[in-house]
Amino acid sequence: MAMRNKVSETVIRRLPIYHRIISDVITKGIERISSQELSKLTGFTASQIRQDFNNFGGFGQQGYGYNTEALRNEIAEILGMNYEYKTIVVGAGRLGTAIADYEGIKNSGFKIVALFDHDETKIGNFIHGVEILDMEKLDEFVKENSIDVAIITVPKTVAVDIIYKLSELDVKGIWNFAPVDVYVEGTVIENIRINDSLFKLSYYLKNND
Amino acid sequence: MAMRNKVSETVIRRLPIYHRIISDVITKGIERISSQELSKLTGFTASQIRQDFNNFGGFGQQGYGYNTEALRNEIAEILGMNYEYKTIVVGAGRLGTAIADYEGIKNSGFKIVALFDHDETKIGNFIHGVEILDMEKLDEFVKENSIDVAIITVPKTVAVDIIYKLSELDVKGIWNFAPVDVYVEGTVIENIRINDSLFKLSYYLKNND
């Protein structure tokens, strides 16, 4: 799988969907699948699916389709799911601990090594074997353990400063759950605007047809 | 604000962003704003912003720009944020309670009236004044209280069945956090694939330029 011209974000957004659906199919013991069948499962057109895959190289075989195992591995490789990222969770409230607890995280290559919080009643507790540390020790910990990724679940008011600081400390990726968009040169930031999705629901509740 | 031709989902997805940013601006006491200034704040082009708004009617004034208060109200109206939806949370684990607890929910017109769980140690507890009820009573409760919206935070394995059931019980909207895509005729379902966003992060960590 050689990487060529920049692939558009529209395509990247579909890759995790392909990965999930192909994984489901593999679980059912199915070894090959055509773009036609994938179309039924994903709702995308067969043509689009072939186009998407061919951004990264030819994964299929004419007259046969795609081998499900091979296809899943290719997509996992493209998405970087085979790497391990040392990850911390900043903010050990309900959301932070929910995320630390979440099955999907572990299987995706993000290894959570610590949580951080100011609350003294929380410090020292363990969430699924991972300790909650004092927020005061954040800088030191990040430096000493060369942390790759931080998941931000602190309130909006402090989130921005923490993200700037983590960027300076050379954290490479940020998964930000605080409802503010932050962009920092040289750091990959995914802003999760959970609220926005709720408004979308609200819109379609009103304009349902 | 009269509604005309179907507005594309691309536009709808931007509306919550406009709403959030205009709200911030209002907090700062700013009363008018041009598409040019909004462009700087949102990262969308001024032209696109004007196009987006004009899907719903002319909110601005030539030579002046947009009145921030009026604009926010128009967008809130379009998004249906002025309605109140009777909402339940199905699954009172860490994620379910985090969501029930979440500031953003209350301000967006979704009023959480109950949580549901099987776990007897949780039943009867209160999260921010909202009681956790026995999952067995879900059907009865939904019927008697004409629930509009359900937030699903139960595991994947049971999520699909619960969503089908809720649809039959006439719940109008579903905010689904289980990592399965569900579509049911006549019910508005927003599937939140929190995992997919993580994979996107993973991709950009690998292909950062």
Place this chain on the structure above:
DNA sequence: TAGATTGTTAATCGATTAACAATC
């Protein structure tokens, strides 16, 4: 009025779909 900025039409760009030759 003159200046500013919208609303809207036209031009461009990018993404999706259709079609089919290549080939397993």
Place this chain on the structure above:
DNA sequence: TAGATTGTTAATCGATTAACAATC
């Protein structure tokens, strides 16, 4: 081989950007 289905080019569609007349 014949049938199936990919990989890829060309056609279409939709979304974004540019431009500017309308007008506050």
